[in-house]
Amino acid sequence: MFRQAAIIAVKQSYPANVRQFATLREIEMRLKSIKNIKKITKTMMIVASTRLSKAARTKVTTSEFSKPERSFYEITEAEKSPLAKDGKSLIIAITSDKGLCGSIHSSMAKKVRLLLKEDTTADIITIGDKIKQQVQRTHPENVKLGFNGVGKVDPNFLETSLISAEILKYINESPETYNKISVYFNDPITSISFEASNDPVYSEATVGEAPGLCKYEITQDLNIPKDLFEYALNTKILAAMGKGYAAEISARRNAMDNASKNAGDMINKYSILYNRTRQAVITNELVDIITGASSLD
Known part of the structure; x- marks a missing residue:
């Protein structure tokens, strides 16, 4: 009776939410899980590394398509057109459908939200599920059109032609007037950094008044x-998707590299904990054996 009361008193002296020491089996399962995660992240890092050179070539190739329009806008001074600032703003935000690439999608969503703070009535067209999901959480009424199934492979002219055709169809059928369209994308600055940039596309009426x-x-x-x-519109989207694709591949490689390093640190930590726990279990078993043998004498 006294022993039971002592056990109850000891249990009540510890809070119910105090985590008990992990067993040897739990640590072993945790260590095995982390090792499997490291294999996956290391494989993804290697795959992203092999695709970096192709992504860089895609960025350069697709950027060539938009250079003539950029030069035309500069010569005609389209931004000084009296219609350039009239009408409603239309923002085309480009990311992809794939994740596990750091903060590249969230930084684009943050940029779009800042734009919507300045212009709350702006309409949004999203290319990629990641940017659509994040923008719809806070501004669902601004998202007018969305595209998915992009970012799995490097962008090409046919893919962007189909996208731009749907956008043109929406613009022609919309009661709103969009004299200036801003295409936002992730521009790779270096191999480890990127920033959300934009490229303007001026409407037929705006160019006519340039x-x-x-x-x-x-x-x-x-x-x-x-x-x-x-x-x-087609070439700007193509160039933006090409740059965004290169930035995403680079960001994914860096993210998987950091994840592999973190997994390695956790493996070292849990290996030490496993060895110490195992030694403690062996010591306790030896103490029990010696105590039992002593009681027989």
Whole structure:
């Protein structure tokens, strides 16, 4: 009776939420799980490393498509067009569907939220599930159109043509007027850093009112501003997806490298804990054996 009361008193002296020491089996299972995670992260790091050079070539190749439009906008001074700041803002935010690449998607979502603080009525078109999910949590009413199934392979002209065709269809059917469209993407600065950048696309009406358009001899029976707008939207999205793809591959490699290093540190920590716990178990068993043998004498 006295022994039971002592045990109850000892149990009541410790809070119910105090975590007890892990058993040897629990530590062994935890150590095995961390080792398996390290194998996965190391494999993903190797895969991302092999795709870095191809992603860099894709970034350079796709960027060449948007250079003529950028030069045209500079010569015609499209940003000084009286219609450039009229109408509603349309933001095209580009990421991908895949995760495990650090903060590259959350930084783009943060950038979009900052833009929506400045212009609460701006409409959003998302390319990639990651940016769509994060923006819809806080501003679901601003998201008008979304695309997924992107980012699995390097972008190409056919893929962006299908996307831009749907965007043009939405713009033509929308009652709103979008004279300036901003394409936001992750631009790789170095192999370990990136930033959310944007590239403007000016509408047919904006280009038609550009002050420097007179520098070009444009035939009246050809609708050059309209054709330029449609082609520029496609090439800007292609270049943005190419840069974003390169930034994502680099970010994934760095994230998996850091994860592998952290897993290695945890393996060392749990290996030490496992050895110490194992030694303690063996010591306790020896004490029990010696105590039992002594009681027989």
